[in-house]
Amino acid sequence: MYKIILSVRYLLKRRISYLAFLAVALCVFIVVVVMTVITGLVRDFKVKNHKWVGDCVVGTESLVGFPYYEDFITKLEESDIIDSVSAVVKSYALVKNRGLQESLGVEIMGIDPVKHSKVTGFGKTLYHRRGDVSEAFKPAYDPNLVGCVVGIDKWLMRDTNGRYSYEVSPSEAALLVSCFPLTSKGALAKAGTGLVNTKTFYYSDTSHSGLAAVDSSFIYLPFEEAQLLCGMAGPVKRISAIHIKFKPDVKLEKGCGKVSTLWKRFIEEKGEEQAELLDTVTVQSWKEYRRAFIAAMEKEQTLLTIMFAFVGVTTVFIVFVVFYMIVSHKSKDVGILKSIGVSRLDIIELFSCFAFLIGLLGSAAGVLAGRLFLLKINKIEDLLFEHFEFQLWDRTMYAISDIPNAVDSKVLVVIIVTAIAACLAGAFLPSWQAAKLEVVETLQVSQL
Amino acid sequence: MFLWVRYLRKKKIVFLSIAAVALSAALLIVVSSLFSGFINVFEQSAVEAMGDIVLEPPGKFSKYEELIRRLEQSSVVEQATATLSAQGLLHLGKGNVRGVEIWGVSNLDTRFSRLERVSGDEHPVSRNEQSACGFVGIGVVAEPDEETDEYDFETVKKMIGQQAVLTTGAAPEDKQEKDPTSDFKRRTVRVAIADVVFTGVYHLDKKIVYLSIEELQKVLYPGGNEGVAGQIQIKLRAGTETDAALAQIRGVWETFAAEHLRWEPYLIRTTAIVTTKQMQSRYVAEFRKQMGVLLLIFGVVSLSAVLLIFCIFYMIVETRQKDIAIIKSCGATNGSVALIFIGFGVCVGLVGSAAGMILGDIVTRNINTIEGWIRIIFGLKLWKSSVYMFSKIPNEVNWDGALIIALSAIIAAVVGALIPAIIAVRTRPVNVLRYE
Secondary structure (H helix, E strand, O other): OHHHHHHHHHHHHOOHHHHHHHHHHHHHHHHHHHHHHHHHHHHHHHHHHHHHHOOEEEEOOOOOOEEOHHHHHHHHHHOOOEEEEEEEEEEEEEEEOOOOOEEEEEEEEEEOHHHHHHHOOHHHHEOOOOOOHHHOOOOOOOOOOOEEEEEHHHHOOEOOOOOEOOOOOOOOOEEEEEEOOEOOOOOEOOOOOOOOEEEEEEEEEEEOOOOHHHHOOEEEEEHHHHHHHOOOOOOOOEEOEEEEEEOOOOOHHHHHHHHHHHHHHHHHHHOOOOHHHHOOOEEEEHHHHOHHHHHHHHHHHHHHHHHHHHHHHHHHHHHHHHHHHHHHHOHHHHHHHHHOOOOHHHHHHHHHHHHHHHHHHHHHHHHHHHHHHHHHHHHHHHHHHHHHOOOOOOOOOOOOOOOOOOOOHHHHHHHHHHHHHHHHHHHHHHHHHHHHOOHHHHOOHHHO | OHHHHHHHHHOOOHHHHHHHHHHHHHHHHHHHHHHHHHHHHHHHHHHHHHOOEEEEOOOOEEOHHHHHHHHHHOOOEEEEEEEEEEEEEEEEEOOEEEEEEEEEEOOHHHHOOOOOEOOOOOOOOOOOOOOEEEEEEHHHHOOOOOOOOOOOHHHHHOOOOOEEEEEEEEOOOOOOOOOOOOOOEEEEEEEEEEEEEOOOEHHHHHHEEEEEHHHHHHHHOOOOOOOEEOEEEEEEOOOOOHHHHHHHHHHHHHHHHHHHHOOOHHHHHOOEEEEHHHHHHHHHHHHHHHHHHHHHHHHHHHHHHHHHHHHHHHHHHHHOHHHHHHHHHOOOOHHHHHHHHHHHHHHHHHHHHHHHHHHHHHHHHOHHHHHHHHHHHHOOOOOOHHHHOEOOOOOOOOHHHHHHHHHHHHHHHHHHHHHHHHHHHOOOHHHHOOOO
16 A cells, blocks of 8 residues: 555656656647557558458459359359349450540450449449449440440549549440450451451449559449450450358458368369469459458558657656656655565565556546547647648548547557556666665665 | 766766666667668669669650750769660570569660679670560569578579569550550560669669660561650769759750650650659658657657756756855855866766767677677567668768757767756755754
8 A cells, every 4th residue: 555655646746757757648648649540541541441342252363364263153142141142354454535635545444333342332433323333334424325434533633631523423434444354365366357346335424442553543344344345255254353241240350261171162163274274263252352452551550650669768868867856855755665674576666656646547637638639630720721831641542531549448458558567667776776775775864 | 077086986876867868769769760771772873773763754755866866965963864664574595484674775784883783894884686685683583581681692693594574565656545455466476585684773783684775666566667765764973963953954855846846745744854863862861850750759758868867967967066155155155066067967968878879880880790699599689671771780870860969969969967966956055064
């Protein structure tokens, strides 16, 4: 009990300990704010990627694709872990748009909009056809035309608040899409003729996935049309990938493992039939599938954490100095305590308790201030933009809407624990020195 | 001075404040140098790829040789070159198709240095009449290693001499009908890969196929009598003032366009004539803003160094009350006593910021080696050209920024020493030196 009483007494009476408290609070405040924003950005990015991909992808990077997908989809649908599947054709294409005299390079994705919306969040990324995904490829101005859905950043501009200037109804526009049809051997299918397949599609809607790389480079086409364009609609039809959604109670690793096993069995059943194409197919979870993009964001988070760790060392120094001062001023207290039989370990525990209190209260103050700041961070940014035209991120350049301000409780716990650990680390040496003090030296008359 | 040295020797804890100042200063210097270096390389890469000034009319134009001749006759232009660009699809072999940008350039054979060409060759490429000849960026034909982010140059070399099929398209310049599909023609051509280019700039290496401008003109406008260009890239003479150069170039362009192209005044006026740095300015402004935000965050956290100095100096003042009292009793003024501690603060700031500058310099200069070691030890590749645009981390120290940071560190140290100095000034010898 005396440890707690003395700790509280030191905290209240020794004004120098306020400084340690202040330093901890300041560091925790900054770390909470920055890590919340960064963690929020990474989390949002992951969620958007998950929604765009689904849970699992069975696919190949080769633009030749792979055959027998219908047989495998049947097997998948028989499995008790699969909720829905969507076959996808992917390739590169040149698109010629009205108003431009040149083509633009894009990635095309051939999908069945209804099936794909069951697996991914595609349906919710649409604007005009959000309520009726089956009509996604039917332009409102003429449903008989073959439509296409364009990545929003290829079609609309963002204003300074990151909002798009949507049209009331889609404007009539023809897009000339060309791509190389490939044979199952990977050669050009139309060698000796025009070499490319070209077809006109009509703009029907935009897709806003929230992923800049996707929204600025993808055009979605009807599945069968994309298959024809890419030369995958031969006698043995091919696709690029199967996107899969698991049933709600299925864990990602378990689900992917089971799909992987199914795929291995499927290849064995097929034997040598087009084995070179089937061997290029991999089974990946959405995290693995989008690893190149997600890892980059996670690394930035790691880098920032490392830099904060370096700066946090200063806080350890402050706690050390404050405790060093308190110990040197309270040698009499230590002497008296030891003279009544308090052990060295108890002395260390006393100062550790004091350090814990500083860490806890400092963290609490930092977290509180951080949360208050985060609550108002978007309003503060709005005000700064209104008066000084300052935005943390230029919304016309970055696909970020609001600054993320939802505090992650796990991150918060890590920050608080780290702050307390830093205080304990800073207090350890002075505590050890206090524990080593000899009663006869500290309580001799000349020292009193 | 005597007391400063004495306190420094006797009070080892002062080294903690020096370490804190050094650490904070080094961190800020590294962050500022990396950002500034990145921005400089970003701007410089654009200058190297496109020259100092770019002239881009709203449409393609002919007789560009005459414009180049006129520009090179002016007092501000050292060299000018025409370019034509288009987007395309490149079929490199079995199932390997890439979306690419095609740049038609006037000086393909001499555009890249020996170091940038994977063949190591600097001679003009040999051409035959069977197919067009082009250079491709290294990222077009290969992927960097997942772990090291480095290319396998031996494998890449094997691509030299290979044939690829390039598809692009354009509408004839003289037919700009309302229907976008009517006149637009797809053009497909076989291209021999004459060399592979490694500039170290991700976008250029990943996306670009270089053809000679004449070959691209033949591909895009096969029936055209006159060659056309889309852009003129201009290198200014050394020491030329940019605004004057822009005005002079615009004058040359307006005369040329009116006399030779007979364009409408509206089209002539809407021609963009800008420096490549101006073209990048939006991005540069954003990078600078992010650097400012990051420096502000670390600056605020570094304020704890001020608290640390305050604590240590406060402790010194408390434990050295007798010294202060004796000095005052010998007739030292309040100013002299305050100066002891403020001067000591300056000393701590000076030594700390000097150490921080040295540490910052060492870390910045060796940042690529450090990043390499982090990859080897922790398996974490922090810098990837696909994310940060360049193959190498810019490692030039921003000395202007470093000096400002060092000065701020000294001021912070003085601020930290200020209150302890005031406490020292208020010490009353009669209280401290009395017998009991």
